Amino acid sequence: MVGISACGLYLPRYRLKRETLFQAMGWFNPGIKGMARGEKAIANYDEDSLTMAVAAGRDSFTDMDRAKIDALYLASTTLPYKERGNAAILNEALNLSSDVRTSEYSGPLKAGTSALISALNEAGSQTTLVCATDCRIGKPGGNQEALCGDGAAAIIIGNERIIATFEGHYSLSYDFPDHRRIEGDKFNRSWEERWVREEGYSKTIMEVFHSILRKYGLHLQDIAKVVYPPLSARDHGEMAKSLGLKPEQIQSSLIEEMGHTGCAHPFIMLIGALEEAKIGDKILTISYGGGGDALLFQVTEEIRELKNRSKLKNQLSQKEELKGYEKYLSFRDVLPKEIGIRGEEIAPTSLSLHWRERKSILGLFGFKCKACGTPQFPQERICINPDCGAIDQMEDYPFSDKKGKLFTYTGDNLTFSEDPPALYGIVDFEGGGRYWFDITDCPLETLKVGQAVEMTFRRKYRDRARSLYGYFWKAMPLRE
Amino acid sequence: MAEGIKNKVAIIGMGCTKFGELWDRSAESLMVEAFEEAITDAGIEKKDIDAAWFSSCFVENNVGKSAIPLAAALKLPFLPGTRTENFCASGTEAVRAACYAVASGACDIALALGVEKLKDIGYGGLPDFSQLRGIYNRLIYPNMTAPGMFAMMATKYFDRYGLSPEEGKRTLAKISAKSHSNGARNPRAHLQREVSIETILNAPMVAWPLGLYDCCGVTDGSAAAIIVRADRAKEFRTDPIYVKALQIAVSPEEEFRYQKWDGTHVETTVRAAVRAYQEAGIKNPREEISLMEVHDCFSITELVIYEDLLISPRGRAKEDVDSGFYHLDGSLPSNSDGGLKSFGHPIGASGLRMIYEIYKQVQGKCGERQIKNARIGLSHNLGGFPANCVIGITIWGNEL
Incomplete structure (x- = not known):
């Protein structure tokens, strides 16, 4: 039996109301009024997709000893380094062993579920922490700006203490060029939205959804919850109708609570589904972007043992409004400011x-002195305790x-x-x-x-x- | 304890430029002015000097490392020369080194000169610390400045002694008002005007809870001293000042790395003060010291110094502030020249400037701000932050 052993997630503290976006940029693009509902989670100025992945990864350790992790996968379209191990930085920050195998997944938004499937395919022999994270920004006044939110999630895949078993998957790969960024691009470019919705989002999700049901001989009513990402709030609802879902089968898209968190979004929605699932529930998780993946899980009795089954609920409620559109632009490095000579140094x-x-x-990591027991930071050879002063009697202390x-x-x-x-x-x-x-x-x-x-x-x-x-x-x- | 430096050397001449935002003056020009005043005051010539110590700190990029900037500015004829640097306590280090050299007999007449040219940086405050604290520390220290590091001591002090921010800030404001009042009586001070308590309390916040007037000036200036053996001092003048103590203490950083320090005092000051009083033979500093020049880089620093120098009882400096104990006409005037707050703080020169005021007060040359019966003066010079600093304390007297 393989599947999900533990979950963690991270939503940054700040929320930006979409009404604030509309008030700031509605003069330019009145069309965003239709999206001016709810709010989106936004990273603080000192956060990026990597720091959020660290927070989500740490959150998953409530239910898994980090020493058991064999592999670490990091999925995102917004990793800070193009060349340098983002996952290696993550590995160090999570205090994982250096013999953990790290790997990065990027490109389309389905990169998160791609990483998850890889981990699940290898779960017979290894425990993998999969972190998915994104911090995408849209151009001021555009729909993407209103849609994208920031967040990260972590799912530990393995073969013991399984809270949801992996029942199978189906994957599609299409070069559907709805969004793109190349070297040096800060913002996504996209093609006409109607085309994206009708030819991409609707058809791809429909195809992957029916294909996995067919592959495993399942019917719509066998599935307790269907997780699929939103394109917008309205599109998510329309999609449910097209799929024939009953209201209780639809997992909330969270679009009005946190926005679309890119690669992390299917993870966060799946965690939301697991928080409310009953034992035996089948949960179908679908990603969209560059094709799509569908993953089928079934909830086990082990879910009762989770230390905290309301992580998403907690993090959605721990928030503070970021007032001021200019501050948001500044945090995301869109608005150049006069930082002065001191700031430039x-x-x-x-x-x-x-x-x-x-x-x-x-x-x-600091040290703990073996002679007197004093924890200390940073790592230095002579004990800081003035009554000790032992030399080279140190052991690592996190x-x-x-x-x-x-x-x-x-x-x-x-x-x-x-x-x-x-x-x-x-x-x-x-x-x-x-x-x-x-x-x-x-x-x-x-x-x-x-x-x-x-x-x-x-x-x-x-x-x-x-x-x-x-x-x-x-x-x-x-x-x- | 070692025999110590007491009564072994004397200062026979001093110089100090006007301090301020001296946009039209270079470090070289300031050094020449302080030097000229010092040798004229001592009645010596350049050729009489055997060795020189030069203190500068933050602006080495402007002024240059080593003692070469000093030798080049003064055209010292291939003399022995060394730069001393110990953050804001650098000036005291130059004096200490010169005194030790003279006391040892290695030279007869030594020069100590400090300078700082801060106003060529391009922005207010001290130069950004990111370049100045070691590359590893830069990666792990907070995004700090000097006001912030000292502000943390005010936060803790207010908390420990149950002072509301308003009460605490009002006490600190009295210290700043005193400094401004003294500075207004000093024609060489950077800031020569009285400031009301209300103005101080209403000033913009620099680092909570410290406002603009809780912080000292960032200043250009230079100061210098001529040091000889004590037994030769009267050959040069009738009113030299004699060294009673020279002590330096350096923090091993246990304050912020080990859970012992209480955050409401500067341990380094206490250690240096105890040693200095012992060296000078001072039993009761509150009674025996006539005046002191202390490192009031921030108002909270001066408050805590009163306690750390064992003059005000622990936690009760406020009472002495309220009673005017440290005022110009009080029992133990503190910073009669305006201190760092109003005289200004050209880092490498400040330790020397403090001794300059003691020298002039003991000689009775301070005019409007003259302290009656000034005989024993103490200088306290702090480099670094409350939790990791260098403290230089010197004590001087008018008699052997």
Whole structure:
């Protein structure tokens, strides 16, 4: 028996109301009024598809010991590096072993389910963490801008503790060029929407849906829930009619809650379906983009053992509105700002140093002194405890999952920040260890000495002159 | 404990330029001015100098590394020369090195000179730290500035002692108002005007809870000292000042890496102060010190220094602030020249500027801001941040 062992997901904290988009750009494109409903999840200025994948991956460890993971697949159309192991960075940040086999899936939006199928086909002999993530941006005033949301999900595929068994799949590959980006493109280009909807979205989903039912001798009524991505809110509803689904068979598209999260979207919808599924339910998950995949799962009794079966519900409710369209554009690097000479100063990154210290930088590993037991960051040879001072008595100690208390903090208006004031403070970790970190995902006014914080992997800087993204960990208020 | 430096050397001449945003002055020009004043004051000539120590810190890209910028500016004739750098405490380091050399007998007359030319950077505040803290630290330190790092101490201090932000900020504002009041009486100060408490409280926020007037000026300037053996000092002038203590302490960074430091004091100051009082033979600093020049880079820094120098009781500096204990006419005037806040903070020169004020006060030459019966002066120079810094403390007296 192979299938899904655990799930995790990540939605960024901010939401942008589509009404805000319409108010800003409706003068230019009145046509977006029809989409001006609900909101979309948007990444903070220090997030990208890779940092969100890290958060989703970590979220899946509630139900799986990370030491059991043999392979790590990362699927996205918006990975930060074209050449350099995005999945290797993910692997380090997730504190996985360096002998985990990493692989990346990209290109069409079905890349997420492609990765999932690969993992499922190999699940007899290995446990694979599949992370799907996207952070796509549409041009200001366009439909894509209203549609796309940011988010990530992680599904662990294996052969033990299966919460949903894999019953089979059907895949189609078409060069249906509805969207495209090439080298240097920030935004998607697309062909006429009516054509995309009628010739692409509707026909492809229909074909893959009927094909998998036929392949496995199933009928519509055998399926408890059908997961398929939206094109828009209305198209998702129309599609249900075409497929002949009853209302209870339709998995909510989440378009009005978070937008279309690209490769991650079928994953997040599937997690939503699993949260409400009954034992024995068959769930059909369909992706669309460059053809489409259909995957059939059946829920097992093991689902009762999940530590948290309301991750999606929780994350949908933990949100804050990002007010201001200009701030959104700025966060996504669409709006050039006057950042001043201080903001333009970026010191070079030493990559040999980065390699040497990668466990600390990407994995937030410190040391624990074997002589006195003091956890400490970063990794240095002499114990920081003034009453100890032992030399070379250190063992690796991961801080990324440790909670802490905010020892003190400030909000700095002098330093350059994409979202001033820059928040930072000193964190005292539970179990020992103290260090100073940037703080993110909260306003200054909410911070308090002694408040509970947790660590989050973020993009610390972007060095355009040298084509580098610098990643490190920040503190943020403890998410419930 | 070692025998120490007490009474071994003396300062016989000092110079200090006007501090400020000196757009029309180069570092070279400032160095020449401070040097000229110092040797004229000492009654010596350039050829009498045996060795030189040069302090500069942040603007080495403008001024240049090494002691060469000093030797080149002053045209020192192939003298021994060394640059000292210890962040904002660099100026005290130049004095310390010169004093040690003279005390050892390696040279008879030594020059210590500090300079900083901050206003050629192109933006306000100190140069961005991203280039200055080591490449590994840059990747893992927060996106910090000096105001933010000191602001964190204010946050913690307010929290620990139950001060609301309003109460805390009002206490700090009194310190800044005092500095401005003193600076207004100093023709060489960067900022020479009185500022009201309300203006201070209503100023724009720089790093919460510190506003604009909680932060010192970013300034150009230079200062210099001529140092000789104590037993020869009277050959040059009747009113030299004699060294009583020179202490430096450097943080091993346990403050922010180990859960012990309380975040409401600067441990490095306490360590340096205890050693300095011991070296100087001072038992009760609150009574024995006549004046002090302390590193008020931020108002919170000065508040905490009062306690760390063991003058105000722990957690109760506010009472001394409220009572005017540290005012010009108080029992122990602090920063009679306006301090970093109003005199300004040209990093490499600040440690020397503090000693310059002590020197002039002890000699009774401070006019409107003259402190009565100024005999023993203490300078406190901080380089770095509360949680990891260098502290230089010097004590000087008018008698052997």
